[in-house]
Amino acid sequence: MLTSFQEARLGLDQMVRDINDAGFPPPAFAGTDLTKFAITPFGWSIGSGYSSTPCQIGTAGGGTCTTASVTNSPGDFDIIVETNPNIQDPASKVQWIRYQLVGTTLMRGVADKSGGGTDPDAVTTAAGVLVPFVQNVVNNACPPQIPNCQTAYPGIFPGGAPVPIFSYACDNSSPPPATVPCLGPGADNSPTNIRDVMITLVVAAPLADAATGMPRLVQLNGRGRRINPNQ
Amino acid sequence: MRTGRQIRTRRTEKGIALLISIFILLLISVVAIALIVSSGTETALAGNYRASTGVYYAGLSGLEETRARLLSKNPDAFSTTDPTNFLPPAGTALNMGDAYYLINPVGGEPITPWDSASTYPDNQFGVEFGLSSGFFSPTNPSPTALSVWNRNPLQPLGIPGPLYKWVRINAVSEKSLGIDVDADNLADSTTPLYFDGAHFSNSSSAGPQVLELTSFATLPNGSQKIVQYLVAPTPLNLTFNAALTMDGNNVLFTVPNTTNFWVRGSDQFSVGSCNPGPGVVDAVGYTNSSDSSQSNILSAIQTGPPSNKDRQGNYTNGVAPNPDVSYETLSPNLQTVAGLNTLVQTITQNADVVINGNATQSSMPSGMSPTSPMTIVVNGDLTFNGWHNTGYGLLLVTGTFTFDPDATWNGIVLVIGKGVLYSHQSGSGQFNGAVFLASTLDSSGNPLPPASAPGSPNFDFTTSSGSNGIYYSSCWIQASMPGMSYKVLSFHEIAQ
Numbered sequence: 001m002l003t004s005f006q007e008a009r010l011g012l013d014q015m016v017r018d019i020n021d022a023g024f025p026p027p028a029f030a031g032t033d034l035t036k037f038a039i040t041p042f043g044w045s046i047g048s049g050y051s052s053t054p055c056q057i058g059t060a061g062g063g064t065c066t067t068a069s070v071t072n073s074p075g076d077f078d079i080i081v082e083t084n085p086n087i088q089d090p091a092s093k094v095q096w097i098r099y100q101l102v103g104t105t106l107m108r109g110v111a112d113k114s115g116g117g118t119d120p121d122a123v124t125t126a127a128g129v130l131v132p133f134v135q136n137v138v139n140n141a142c143p144p145q146i147p148n149c150q151t152a153y154p155g156i157f158p159g160g161a162p163v164p165i166f167s168y169a170c171d172n173s174s175p176p177p178a179t180v181p182c183l184g185p186g187a188d189n190s191p192t193n194i195r196d197v198m199i200t201l202v203v204a205a206p207l208a209d210a211a212t213g214m215p216r217l218v219q220l221n222g223r224g225r226r227i228n229p230n231q
Numbered sequence: 232m233r234t235g236r237q238i239r240t241r242r243t244e245k246g247i248a249l250l251i252s253i254f255i256l257l258l259i260s261v262v263a264i265a266l267i268v269s270s271g272t273e274t275a276l277a278g279n280y281r282a283s284t285g286v287y288y289a290g291l292s293g294l295e296e297t298r299a300r301l302l303s304k305n306p307d308a309f310s311t312t313d314p315t316n317f318l319p320p321a322g323t324a325l326n327m328g329d330a331y332y333l334i335n336p337v338g339g340e341p342i343t344p345w346d347s348a349s350t351y352p353d354n355q356f357g358v359e360f361g362l363s364s365g366f367f368s369p370t371n372p373s374p375t376a377l378s379v380w381n382r383n384p385l386q387p388l389g390i391p392g393p394l395y396k397w398v399r400i401n402a403v404s405e406k407s408l409g410i411d412v413d414a415d416n417l418a419d420s421t422t423p424l425y426f427d428g429a430h431f432s433n434s435s436s437a438g439p440q441v442l443e444l445t446s447f448a449t450l451p452n453g454s455q456k457i458v459q460y461l462v463a464p465t466p467l468n469l470t471f472n473a474a475l476t477m478d479g480n481n482v483l484f485t486v487p488n489t490t491n492f493w494v495r496g497s498d499q500f501s502v503g504s505c506n507p508g509p510g511v512v513d514a515v516g517y518t519n520s521s522d523s524s525q526s527n528i529l530s531a532i533q534t535g536p537p538s539n540k541d542r543q544g545n546y547t548n549g550v551a552p553n554p555d556v557s558y559e560t561l562s563p564n565l566q567t568v569a570g571l572n573t574l575v576q577t578i579t580q581n582a583d584v585v586i587n588g589n590a591t592q593s594s595m596p597s598g599m600s601p602t603s604p605m606t607i608v609v610n611g612d613l614t615f616n617g618w619h620n621t622g623y624g625l626l627l628v629t630g631t632f633t634f635d636p637d638a639t640w641n642g643i644v645l646v647i648g649k650g651v652l653y654s655h656q657s658g659s660g661q662f663n664g665a666v667f668l669a670s671t672l673d674s675s676g677n678p679l680p681p682a683s684a685p686g687s688p689n690f691d692f693t694t695s696s697g698s699n700g701i702y703y704s705s706c707w708i709q710a711s712m713p714g715m716s717y718k719v720l721s722f723h724e725i726a727q
Contacts, residue, residue: 009280012280013280013283013284016284017287017724020287020722020724021722021723021724024721024722024723025408025410025721025723026720026721027430028426028429028430028431028720028721029408029410029412029430029431029721032414036410083723084723085723085726086726087408087409087723088358088725088726090409173569173573173681174568174569174572174573174678174681176576187681187682227719227722228719228721228722228723229718229719229720229721
């Protein structure tokens with residue numbers, strides 16, 4: 001159980017750090033080499049218009065940020081961060097860092113950003129890029145050995161519905177407030193405009209409690225705030 | 232005999248209770264130890280995450296304090312708290328290789344980041360400016376300033392502040408950032424970078440200098456983080472193409488027929504060392520060429536004959552035909568309600584005085600002067616009545632601005648919100664600088680959709696008003712332009 005929860009906490013910490021750094025370095029760093037600066041803090045599929053046409057973020061599979069694998073990124077269980085986490089290295093490039101929930105495993109993949117016309121979705125889902133990051137993440141589905149985990153905790157899963165790992169707040173073009181949920185059509189709803197990413201990880205211990213038969217769950221919450229300016 | 236056997240049997244069971252007790256005690260101990268170990272591990276894990284988050288925000292608070300104190304309007308600005316021996320005077324670029332440290336000692340501990348043998352050395356400096364840039368280490372000692380947590384009024388209160396230790400302020404170059412801003416395939420290590428509003432540049436004429444802020448934070452448990460900003464000052468940079476700009480559709484316009492009411496687009500008035508230039512702007516500008524704006528304005532200006540009643544010549548820039556009433560193309564942010572709201576918010580965030588609710592001349596700050604123009608925001612109606620005085624600076628009114636021309640205003644007047652500037656009293660006051668009106672509300676007072684164009688502004692100087700009018704002055708505009716915050720150009724955490 002401890003291993004599961006430790007993994008989840010470390011995972012949450014890493015996700016928050018990546019999101020905080022999203023969009024670095026911004027285009028103000030000049031140059032024409034797209035691999036040297038982030039054109040957007042968060043990537044999306046080229047099929048949905050990356051990078052010239054922003055898609056619209058939705059919930060429960062809504063929105064227009066559809067990927068080739070018929071998920072949504074940015075979406076409830078999928079996000080692609082565009083940043084250079086290793087700027088000290090002169091040879092470093094901007095990277096696409098993807099978090100995607102597959103079954104009950106949160107995967108993480110890192111790929112160097114390529115030049116124009118390359119699809120962040122395709123590059124980060126290529127074979128061998130995504131690797132298991134946090135296991136037994138039950139936000140969207142219960143593992144086979146604990147079939148009723150979502151109904152056992154109505155407080156964590158209101159109505160027994162899945163809980164998004166990622167929910168988004170976008171800069172508000174008509175403040176106050178400074179940010180608004182990135183939902184529904186509107187100029188503010190765009191991956192380029194995401195300011196805050198709220199992260200909710202619900203992780204289960206591999207086995208149910210031996211005495212009660214109840215699944216053992218823990219919910220971790222975090223928030224990443226993109227500080228780099230809008231691109 | 233039977234009795235004797237029974238006694239012997241009882242004697243063989245003697246002590247079993249003790250054994251059972253010891254066994255149960257052992258079992259309980261094992262469970263307790265397991266619980267303690269489990270709980271301790273849980274606590275440690277939670278503590279690790281808390282420490283990671285805590286040290287991140289400690290570092291961020293150092294960056295934010297420094298960014299705020301770079302702004303001269305901040306009460307704790309470095310220019311106020313450390314006017315000598317710290318940063319060079321405003322407008323003077325930092326030299327490459329110079330480092331300035333904001334230090335935040337706890338309990339009088341020594342913080343000397345330039346000393347590699349100190350407790351909190353600045354090893355990051357060498358990474359960015361090391362051998363390849365020729366600046367091996369910061370000057371020993373480098374200029375320092377104390378954090379607000381080590382100054383009055385916070386220091387005597389003993390409030391534990393954030394646990395950042397130092398924040399370095401320095402110039403950056405292509406080499407230190409590892410970029411090539413001019414695409415010459417050379418990484419210049421000696422030329423500071425500047426920000427032209429969109430990109431970095433090697434040219435000092437491009438804009439203000441880019442400053443790097445690097446914050447080092449550490450917690451008592453040893454957690455450490457370095458976070459870094461690149462920042463540059465961003466002026467408000469409002470431009471006016473007319474002495475009086477009416478932004479929106481179907482503008483409403485009423486003006487006096489008096490001979491002394493002028494709207495002049497020729498540049499006038501010196502302020503300090505600033506002298507008016509030869510350039511001119513339009514007298515009256517409107518922003519919708521396909522509605523009744525132009526005709527509404529022109530029809531309000533009295534024409535002859537007789538010629539002594541003709542006031543068309545009072546709307547002039549000395550170049551264009553009179554009356555000089557022209558269509559203006561504004562910057563995109565001034566063409567939508569959302570953009571105007573953002574402008575209002577930006578100015579409000581950087582104002583010297585914000586008055587929420589209706590106000591009168593008695594609400595005006597006494598500190599205004601020609602050498603100290605102020606940015607004043609009135610979130611409501613503003614009424615001047617019998618104020619024989621002069622205001623200096625940028626005045627933003629979101630409600631109706633009722634102007635008594637006993638007063639004069641030198642600087643910028645923005646009436647954005649209701650968009651009504653009203654005057655119906657006599658006097659010889661005037662506006663020197665520029666006046667801008669925009670309505671972001673509909674006729675019922677409800678906010679217009681963010682993406683829509685602004686509504687109908689109303690310049691209502693009744694025919695009996697005695698104002699001397701509006702005189703464009705680039706010097707007063709420049710003097711009144713508020714200094715905005717240091718904009719964050721980039722942020723990242725440096726891996727430890």
